[in-house]
Amino acid sequence: MNKSKSIFTVFLLVSFVLTYSPLSSQEPKGKGNSISDLAPTPPLGFNSFDSYLVFLSEEKANAMIDIMADKYKPFGYEYFVIDAGWYDNVELYKGTYYPKKRLGLAIDGYGLPEPSKAYFPSGIKPLADHAHEKGLKFGVWIIRGIPKVAVEKNLPIKGTRYRARDIADTTSICVWSDKNYGVDMSKPGAQEYYNSLIDKLASWGVDYIKVDDMVPNPKEIMAIAKAIENGGHKMMYSLSPGDVNSMDNLPYYKKANMLRITADIWDNMLSIEKGFYAWEKFFGLEGNDFWPDLDMIPFGRLCVESPDFLEDIPEEAKSRQSLFTQDQMKTFITQRALAASPLFIGGDLLTMDDFSYSLLTNKNMLACNQNGVMGVNIYRAGNLDVWLTPNKEDPGKGWVGIFNRTTTDRKVKLSKYDLGFTEFKDSYNVVENTNAFKLKDIWNDSEFIIDSDYKFFVPANGVVFLEYSELSTIK
Incomplete structure (x- = not known):
């Protein structure tokens, strides 16, 4: 047998050593025992955003947990993740899950999220318990910072003598969501706030957090990593969004298990092209519990609870079957397999079509993905x-x-x-x-x-x- 190597092997070693070795001297030390060893290979799961936007109900969530355990868990899919909207106070249009009136965030006396009575009247813990009973892991979306309403009321920071106004950075606001202020990590009580947030989620049985508006904010990335470690929680940590990343912050990104490296991905060719661009940019940075993430897989039925009865709904938010052709779907999932991206199904598990299911559960595709090497x-x-x-x-x-x-x-x-x-x-x-x-x-x-x-x-x-x-x- 000839002793052969691919161009990939040498290119990987050379590009990584020449381009990224200087980062090692400035990287924050240690990943923390609570975050490490959770993702030896790219994580697999489901995220509710593509299929239910911010309108998922506990009835549908419970039903999808059952489907996921039965049809997807045998292939390695294990994380069931509820995206945004789960702690929105809303009044719904009759017979729908679309809000007629938004009433603000549901929070407790310490400014921490509480489940929406409209969407999750039984709470989050019963859902997590259900997922665990089925052999799955459970996750939720959260967003960086402290709710503005907590600052307006100047609520106390749990376990401290400090209050919300002591830690809020009112100049730091997400460009696409005005519900929170950033947290000034130089202030006493700031780390304790994040500790209390993560402790509360962990008490409900949350195994995974997707934290939005984090990528441009390295100090708060570190704060949540510390909160997970301080509490001794085994909790997968995913960073979002993906279109504002900087290689200068790579040492901080590596404090998490997953990093979104694209803007939102949908069922169109532009999204496939975004994937190629991001794959090249982050080539060689995978592994050691850190996986560049090309975002969710928009196969099957999307935007199930979209308010199609209203005017001026953006195209991407309209209820539909995925607009990808079958060839585009093959391209999309092959890209993610070869790039060792986390695989999170975005389409509705309750109505997933046979062709999409065949791609998502193809054993050769999954073997390539779980090989854990970016091509x-x-x-x-x-x-x-x-x-x-x-x-x-x-x-x-x-x-x-x-x-x-x-x-x-x-x-x-x-x-x-x-x-x-x-x-x-x-x-x-x-x-x-x-x-x-x-x-x-x-x-x-x-x-x-x-x-x-x-x-x-x-x-x-x-x-x-x-x-x-x-x-x-x-x-």
């Missing part, structure tokens, strides 16, 4: 990309994606070198591997062997997703 772009010509992800356990095996980023079907001839099957004769001489390779076409469920050039048909906006084995390594 590298090894070939690009005329909007045709080839990306390669090596098998971390065996350098003679791995996965390749041939992506057609155009609206026209293409037939392309690629060599083994184009596919990344290379050898190193010496430090400066990279040549095509002379061995034959066995390829499995994952989406077409076929196998073939190549020992020279090969012609591939790649549909418009589509992909050929291959699992490869160097022939001499096949048992």
